[in-house]
Amino acid sequence: MEHRVLVVDDDFMVARLHGVYVDRTPGFRTAGVAHGAAEAVRQAALLSPDLVLLDLYLPDGPGLEALRRIREVAPEADFLVVSAAKDTQTVRRAQRAGVVNYLIKPFEQAELRARLGHWRATRLALDGTRSTDQSQVDRLFPVPGPGRAGGQRAHRDALPKGLSSPTASLVEEALRSAGPEGLSASECAAGTGLSRVSARRYLEHFTAAGRAGVHLRYGTTGRPERRYTWHP
Structure with a gap:
């Protein structure tokens, strides 16, 4: 669509x-x-x-x-x-x-x-549905609160200087879409339009916040590749 x-x-x-x-x-x-x-x-x-x-x-x-x-x-x-x-x-x-x-x-x-x-x-979250739940509403009107998705988002949105919430959401979407295979910083950059350096800053932020994991994939030559996966 x-x-x-x-x-x-x-x-x-x-x-x-x-x-x-x-x-x-x-x-x-x-x-x-x-x-x-x-x-x-x-x-x-x-x-x-x-x-x-x-x-x-x-x-x-x-x-x-x-x-x-x-x-x-x-x-x-x-x-x-x-x-x-x-x-x-x-x-x-x-x-x-x-x-x-x-x-x-x-x-x-x-x-x-x-x-x-x-x-x-946010638009797709509501299109085609006649009713909603709190988690969907929180995507439109995020309010920090104990035990709610809004509280998790508030923690995630406490971004370091130089990082923005909309771009963090874009990187999060790319990570979620990647599934268990995860993404490298280069792949994330290609999928979001960010530079590789910027993509890696967001990926490392999510990792430090406990929202993403990272593992090393070893190739035949060169340094191992860092791959990031989203934690549900």
């Missing part, structure tokens, strides 16, 4: 780049591109996107006003803000408007990919 994404940015080159990032992320494709608020509303009405990558600085109106208008014509769409705006008032207004995530420009492909992956995972 591919999720349709509408990219909204006033800069033509930036919009094109974000579209490339989207298309390189498994499970996503760029359904349309708009460079202003009015155009974004028209595109949303035609395309009914699943997700809108929304810039807040648009030539014909504020991005959050465009969000309100898009919601009227595409009520099922979610919104991920990608903007240079980083003042707390704007971030709070975006949060109150119900955006699923907020990414400050400039950013690397892996950061957008991590947030797209997190959004997809």
Whole structure:
């Protein structure tokens, strides 16, 4: 299943780049591109996107006003803000408007990919079900609590400086998908879009936190390969 994404940015080159990032992320494709608020509303009405990558600085109106208008014509769409705006008032207004995530420009492909992956995972957790349980709800609204998955996540999300929670979720997803064979740092990097050094930092963090295990696989030549497996 591919999720349709509408990219909204006033800069033509930036919009094109974000579209490339989207298309390189498994499970996503760029359904349309708009460079202003009015155009974004028209595109949303035609395309009914699943997700809108929304810039807040648009030539014909504020991005959050465009969000309100898009919601009227595409009520099922979610919104991920990608903007240079980083003042707390704007971030709070975006949060109150119900955006699923907020990414400050400039950013690397892996950061957008991590947030797209997190959004997809939470969406799939609820799609096709008529009722839910606490563990599924905790994926949408993680709250630390004793004995709950939220408490485990809080421990996992106490990340060292330089590591981010969305990227950690992306690495976790890659580890879970690998099964008992596990992943090397190089394989994790290839699957997530991270550099090998960054992938290994996250893998080692999970290992130190007791959420992953590591074993050595010996080849015919060279140093043994470190392989990581997720602990259920």
